[in-house]
Amino acid sequence: MNKSSLCPRFEKAMSLLSQRWTGLIIHQLLEGPQRFCTVETSISISGRVLSERLKDLEQQGIVIRNVYPETPVRIEYSLSDKGYALAPVLHEIENWAEHWVEIDDTGK
Amino acid sequence: MNKSSLCPRFEKAMSLLSQRWTGLIIHQLLEGPQRFCTVETSISISGRVLSERLKDLEQQGIVIRNVYPETPVRIEYSLSDKGYALAPVLHEIENWAEHWVEIDDTGK
DNA sequence: TCATTAACTTACTTTATGTAAGTAACTATA
DNA sequence: TATAGTTACTTACATAAAGTAAGTTAATGA
Numbered sequence: 294m295n296k297s298s299l300c301p302r303f304e305k306a307m308s309l310l311s312q313r314w315t316g317l318i319i320h321q322l323l324e325g326p327q328r329f330c331t332v333e334t335s336i337s338i339s340g341r342v343l344s345e346r347l348k349d350l351e352q353q354g355i356v357i358r359n360v361y362p363e364t365p366v367r368i369e370y371s372l373s374d375k376g377y378a379l380a381p382v383l384h385e386i387e388n389w390a391e392h393w394v395e396i397d398d399t400g401k
Numbered sequence: 402m403n404k405s406s407l408c409p410r411f412e413k414a415m416s417l418l419s420q421r422w423t424g425l426i427i428h429q430l431l432e433g434p435q436r437f438c439t440v441e442t443s444i445s446i447s448g449r450v451l452s453e454r455l456k457d458l459e460q461q462g463i464v465i466r467n468v469y470p471e472t473p474v475r476i477e478y479s480l481s482d483k484g485y486a487l488a489p490v491l492h493e494i495e496n497w498a499e500h501w502v503e504i505d506d507t508g509k
Numbered sequence: 510t511c512a513t514t515a516a517c518t519t520a521c522t523t524t525a526t527g528t529a530a531g532t533a534a535c536t537a538t539a
Numbered sequence: 540t541a542t543a544g545t546t547a548c549t550t551a552c553a554t555a556a557a558g559t560a561a562g563t564t565a566a567t568g569a
Contacts, residue, residue: 300498303428304425305498305502306498310424311418314419317415317419328546339528341548341549341550342525364545366546368546389486389489392486437516446558449517449559450558451517453556473516473567475515513567516565519560522559522560525557528551531551532549534545
């Protein structure tokens with residue numbers, strides 16, 4: 294009654310990457326470690342969801358959370374090796390977008 | 402107040418690909434033209450959403466809808482060039498999944 | 510006329526996301 | 540000592556997206 298041939302690893306990867314914001318968060322962190330508010334404003338995600346996503350991604354070993362007990366406390370999020378390994382995926386998307394995506398002025 | 406550097410084409414591509422099911426639908430159609438019910442059962446998506454997605458993808462020139470007036474009518478969905486151009490993206494995801502995704506027995 | 514089949518729609522429920530205000534922990538300033 | 544500022548979150552509530560299941564349409568064969 295369920296799907297036939299789908300590789301469960303691939304399926305899991307897809308369900309991760311097809312969550313809203315996940316790809317953009319990783320793309321953002323590819324530029325280097327960043328704090329919560331930086332990511333929040335650079336991709337205009339809501340704090341509620343960003344918090345949720347970072348927790349997920351940390352739990353899956355894709356994102357690493359570093360705490361610097363300065364004043365006020367500084368927390369930086371960065372990518373693990375597993376996270377950096379997603380760079381080719383993002384680059385292929387960029388590549389496709391360059392070649393095939395048109396921008397319509399009618400807003401989004 | 403909005404994001405800074407995000408390329409609008411990339412952003413559009415991401416908002417497409419980070420919709421639930423979109424990636425799996427395209428992955429499925431990479432195997433060749435298929436009818437509605439085939440896609441529906443092979444990725445276990447609800448008909449309501451599949452119908453919605455196929456309409457979207459058709460409108461964006463990624464999917465092509467072909468009608469064969471047989472009995473009962475046969476409708477096949479296939480990928481356009483723009484759609485096939487997404488193959489490298491899906492392959493990179495498969496590649497990443499093979500190397501980095503572990504399957505936990507605790508269900509999904 | 511009734512049943513069958515595929516491709517959708519529609520109505521309704523559940524889940525995910527957005528918005529905005531609130532909290533915790535710390536420090537600099539009055 | 541009290542007040543306000545800073546960052547990283549939470550919480551409560553509203554809206555949007557997705558799931559479920561039943562219904563519709565169109566063509567044909569029994």
